[in-house]
Amino acid sequence: MFALRGAARFSFPLNGKTRMRTLVVIGGGPRAAGLLERIAAQSPSLELAVHVVDPYPPGAGRVWRHAQSPLLRMNSMAEDVTVFTDSSFDGAGPVRPGPTLAEWGDVEPTSFPSRQVQSKYLAWFFDHVRESLPPNISVTVHQARALKVVGNWVWLDSGESLRAEVLVLALGHLDAEPEPEHRKLADHASEHGLVYVPPLYSADADLSEVTGDVVLRGFGLAFIDLMVLLTEGRGGRFVRSGQLEYLPSGAEPTIYVGSRRGVPYHSKTGYRLQGTRPALPNFFVADALRGRELDFRGDVWPLMAKEIAWGHYHELFTGHPGLVRMPFTEFAVSFAALPWYSAEMRELEELAVPDPADRVDFERLDRPLAGLTFASGEEFQEYLRAYVEADVARRSDPRHSADLGAFLALLSVYGQMSQVMPYDSWWHGYFSYLASGPPPDRLEELLALSRAGIVRFVGADMWVEAVDGAFVAGSPTTPEVVRANGLIEARLPTHSLSRTADPVLRSLRAVGDVSEDDAGLVRVTAEGRLINERGEVDPVRFAVGPYTTGKAYAAFARPNTNAPAFRQNDRLALEILRTLGD
């Protein structure tokens, strides 16, 4: 990789303090707001005009816009979300403290607020950043979609064009052109008067035609959103008289849900650590692996597994000494010396941890229905309800706070992984399944809907076929086969540069100014600079967010964790200011 020749495509006058510089940021979501905050925090001396372009409201952007169903909620606890750096921050820029979502919104710290509440927090943050800017920095918001980038000009659908000395793409979650399979399914639906909804952000999906029997493919967070919109969103109500009960409105479809695993994502934990906070990372450390040729399954995953298990056992031993048979110091020495996948490690676990439910089994966790079959659909419904009930009970009971220790280690592993290897789709899915699940009360709602017959579980390795006049679905888990008049892909589109629907990326791709890695992510340097098709580094154009190879830090920052997203924004802000000549 080398810098693009003629890096000074835009020349800056020597008297840097007098001329106004321009920075254009396409995308005005949380990432753009965080970046602006870090630019302001560096107290630059140059005269800077920042233009933020987004058709959705600045700060909140598309995902967190206020104009969406009040029923949709975050899957983060209010106390775990902040947009402000705190004393844990070790970036080059200064710490600028401020309230967490819980403090700002005066909401229960351990509640999972609605997306509308988070929307207000983000909009307030954007205004706060804007108001606290020094007089030499101005921010202009353009409520428009950027259509193309040509040279250093950005064209907007409002008819305006902006000249960018530095351009940042903070485009967030991208829409994609339909994959061939989705196109076929959509054609089938329109030929037979059926409904087909391709992968979409749930709040954008048109569900008005969904009635009768509908198959939802995917059992993650998008499923939870869709489940809520198709039930409570259709006028049904949850009431509690002991067990949670669902009172249907009559306007709900019957929802058949299945996926590869066939089970929902694990519930978020509803407790705090009972022991001491583990220092992380210990075993999966990016610095120790950098520059080595690595095989994911052979070299990387065993270290990741050991790190996650360490988080689990650290909490089990320090928080629940009555559940183990040896002091943590003794366990830790043996644990550190053994590879995760070794007979000796299994012996150590058996010796030290008497209850198998307190031991870690990653393979069983990954495929809980593997090898299970049921004689009837009804038997399977009962089994899965018991499975979900047990998950909710476990994740609500501080007796099992080792799961929270594992969760913290999962976050550490996630951050390290991005520095070690390109995106691995299995790992990404496994991480989301374990660490990014719904709040426990959403799973209780799922159970109530299942008891009411509104939701039916299809099973693992669900297959779907387009047959004459219907979508048919089934699974090896049960003999039941469903004939439905609707199919919804319950997931976000997969990020892919070659299939992106974003006009800006398409325009840059058309001239070879952007490139993708094997996973379809937009290639950027460690500083966030675009890498073009020839492997050259763009001197003035940056990209940041979940669709880039620097994507690791898509979620909101957690307080007191020296959050990687803040450090990334800080580095990017410095790099941008340096490029502008500050």
Ligand SMILES: Cc1cc2nc3c(=O)[nH]c(=O)nc-3n(C[C@H](O)[C@H](O)[C@H](O)COP(=O)(O)OP(=O)(O)OC[C@H]3O[C@@H](n4cnc5c(N)ncnc54)[C@H](O)[C@@H]3O)c2cc1C
């Ligand atoms: C449904 C959903 C729920 C989530 N829930 C949580 C959660 O509970 N907790 C958590 O920690 N994380 C959550 N996340 C993670 C999420 O990635 C971040 O919260 C955050 O939205 C990422 O911010 P961003 O600015 O990078 O992207 P986005 O929020 O996607 O913002 C990008 C912006 O770019 C704009 N844009 C794109 N293309 C153009 C263009 N051509 N012209 C102009 N503007 C453009 C879009 O309109 C959008 O407003 C969730 C993500 C999704 C999708």
